[in-house]
Amino acid sequence: MTLLQFIFYVFSALMLLSAVGTIISRNPVHGALFLVVCFVASAGIWLMLQAEFLGLVLVLVYVGAVMTLFLFVVMMLNLDKLPSRAGFKKYWPFGILILLLLVGLMIYVVAPSHLSLASNAIAIPHPADYSNVQALGAVIYTQYVYAFEIAAVILLVAIIAAISLAFHAFHQDTKRQNISKQVQTTAAERLRLVKNMGKE
Amino acid sequence: MFNFTLILPELFVLCMVCVVMLVDLFVEQRQQVLTYALTQLTLVGAAILTLCIYCIPTTANFSGLTVHDHLGSVLKLAIYITSFFVFLYSRNYFRQQNMGKGEPYLLGLCSILGMMVLVSAHNFLTLYLGLELMSLPIYALTALQRDKEQALEAAIKYFILGALASALLLYGLSMIYGASGSLDITQVANVIGANSTQHPLIFVFGLVFVVAGLAFKIGLVPFHMWLPDVYTGAPNAATLFLAVAPKVAVIGMTIRLLVECLPGLQVQWQELLIVISVLSMILGNFVAIVQTNIKRMLAYSTIAHGGYILLGFIAGTAAGYSAALFYTLAYAIMSLGAFGIITLLSKQGFDVETIEDLQGLNDRNPWLAFMMMLLLFSMAGLPPTIGFFAKLSLIEALVSTHFVWLACIAMLVAVIGVYYYLRVIKVMYFDKPLDNKPFSLAWDAKMAITINGLAILYFGIFPGALITLCQQLFWSGTMLN
Incomplete structure (x- = not known):
């Protein structure tokens, strides 16, 4: 195993594990963080494919902007834990069966005979100034x-x-700013002096 | 290479989307008359432009990303015409049911642009982008009635399953890309055709996912679960929109992918389609019998009709493809009318949901009841309506390619299907109305539904022109490869 292959397998394993983590984690914040790891790992694989611009954009845009926003939303929603999955226990044997069948078939079909390094030539590395x-x-x-x-x-x-x-413009109970009213306000409306009755 | 004349309709619709958006935003208008008029004008203008460039011979455009051919033009025209009627039928509904200001028109136009890109795609990239551009506005359209829980549920289901379907399709396409080294539809077809004796298994692997994605989008068994829920839950006008033009566009995509791109794998996709088609026809027709909700019943009948359309692809001949296209166009007119009447009958705070809502429609508005009867006869495939000829040409194509057993199944389930269509007619004509108030329509809606209903009859009696048009599209020489 060359060093390149080793790095590839590390990133791939990281990507798959974090993708599974995204789905099964009960805490939405953990789920979002797992997704971040997944993006970073796939950015690593893109770098190995010499698509450095795409890899960097993935980190900058998805990890840096989109997922941060996503985390903010998840935190603001104050979801501690998702409700327990009621139907999950009932269906998981069936789900595992289908999963195994599908994965088994896929491995059988796209076996190393079709997608191995031997049958597909490795891309020629680009020169340094590429x-x-x-x-x-x-x-x-x-x-x-x-x-x-x-x-x-x-x-x-x-x-x-x-x-x-x-x-929500069409709803009656929407709370909105009335800018013209705000502008026309007077000093008396802004500040109301109240005599503090508690102390003397 | 970069011929802007050939994408004039797309450019026009895109510009008009921006115009409609700004007009809707800045011009004070009561009841959005201007937005509505501009939307309809866009469709008319796009139709005129498409007709103007119709005669230009088939050319790949924009470095092969898109293609100009008769098939694309005909499908686009079908999309414009049906969408014109859709907006006409749903105008009152949008206004009364609190579905926003100009948003429904704007989202509808964006979706139509996506359909146009989709049906003239000649590259997996444009195909996928067109599909997404078509679907995204429809998800939003379904969710536009935010205070209705049912509509939101339908939108979420539609969105998640639609994304899943796109992912399946994308997975299959990327496998085919990996094996062929090209995204261009003609080039992929050439690569597969070059080693026709032995197909690498990887192409078939990709094909399975492509067919699954297509079946999801058309709504065929076993990928049909979303369809009845979405049709039932969505606001009636949204159901009307998503039941008509997107169906035509998705069948166009199926032709592009299976007939133009993967004819080399015909033996393989034929087997897949036979299973899907038989299951869809049987399940669709049987489950529709027990439905009490009319939208749900029509949704199951949509599944069955999807199965019928596939029969033309299974036949695998030019006659079969043209029969499938003819059936698609016929189905578009039929579902346009049926869902259109349901939308027209819905009033403020009252959605037509159950079959009982149509009780005694004959007493309330005899003309509307008669039109609905024609549409239902056509869906059942009874002469002298267009549905009869659509089914006949499919069966003919099947028998001539020795799929007699398949033709027999199709006939049998069609007979079973007649029952539930006739039940609705019985309810309309022989049951007493719950509400004796006569139901009147605006003149434009009345005229549209009359044209719609009489088109069923006209093309049923004189189907020649439409059938010839469909056949010409699949003559060798008109297609790019």
Whole structure:
């Protein structure tokens, strides 16, 4: 086993274990942290594939921004522990059976004979001055511009959908700022002097 | 290579999405008349643009990411026309049921853009992006009635299972990509065709996941569990939207993937589809019998119709594919009318849910009852409606490829299916209405439902033009490879 293979197996094992941890952990904060580990491990694998830009973006955007936001939300919701999974005990033997069947079949089909290092040539390592950012930038606005623009539209849709779901303008009992009223306030309204009756 | 003329319809719809968004935001308008008008105008404009570029011969565009061909254009036109009627039927519903201001129209337009990208995709990348762009707004549309618990439950179910389906599809596509080394549909087909004697098992492995993902999206047994719950739980207008145009788009995606990309694995996907199709037809038709909720009943009938559409793919000939496409278009018109009437009948604070809600519809509005009867006859496959010819051409394609046993099963379950459609007709015509008030419709809705119902009859009596159109799409030479 070469050093590269060793690193690959370490990252892969870390990724799989943390992915399982995300699903089975009862505490949502632990679940989110496991997901962070999963992202970091997959970023490591991308680095090994010489896609350093993607690996770094995964860490910066997902771990740095998205998951942090996610953790904030989980903490604010004050979910101590998820309610116990009532149906889980009843179904797990069946689930394990299906899992074993599926994984067994998948291993049988994509056995080493199809996806081994011997049958697939190892990618030629790029020279030292190879830039992943340059390679991406050369195609993303030229060859793949159509797909890139559609991805941008999907983000637009995400914004529209999120706002239309979260914006409660039509409800009567929504608490909102009335800015014109705030501006027109007078000094007397801002401060009310109360005589302290407790002490003299 | 970068021909912007060929993607004019997409560009137009995208620009109009932005215009509609800003107009809806900044222009004070009572009852969103302007938003509605602009949305419908967008669809009309896109249809005109698509017709203008219809005759340009098949070309791959944008370095093969998208393709301009007759199949894509016809599917797009079907999407525009059905969506036009969908917005027309649901206009009152959006206003009365507190589903936001212009959001339903905006989300609908975004979803239509996704469908357009999806049906003209020529690369796994655009295919997947189009699928997501189509689905995301529909999830939000389902959840737009936030004070209804049932709708939220339906939205969550739809979202999670839809994501699962996308993941399955993506897994399969990435396996095929890994084995073929290309994302381009023609190139993948060439790689598989080149070593046609012996397929690496890995292609079949990918194919299984692709078919599972497709079955999820169409809603076929055993991946159908989401469909009845979502159809029942979603607000009626959202059900109407997601039951019609997305179905056409997903069948378009199935044609792109199975017929254009993986014809080399036909023997393999044929076997998979036979199992899925038989199970869907049987389960859909039998379970629909015991339903009391009309939306749930129609949802199970959707599953059965999905099974019928697959029969055309199983036949595996040009005649079979065109029959499947004809059935899809016929089904789009039928479900458009049926869910449209359910949406039209719903009023403020009252959703049509159970079959009893239709009791004595004949006494309240005879014309609407007659239209519903035509639609249900067509769904059951009785002459002289379009549903009859759709089923007939499928059976014909099957028999000519020696799948006689499959044709027999299809016929038998179709006869069983007639029962539950006729039950609704009986309730409408022979039961006393709960509420004797006559039910009147706005002129535009009345006209739309009349056109919709008479189209069923017209294409049932003169199906020639539509059938010829579908057949021409699959003649060799019109497709890119």
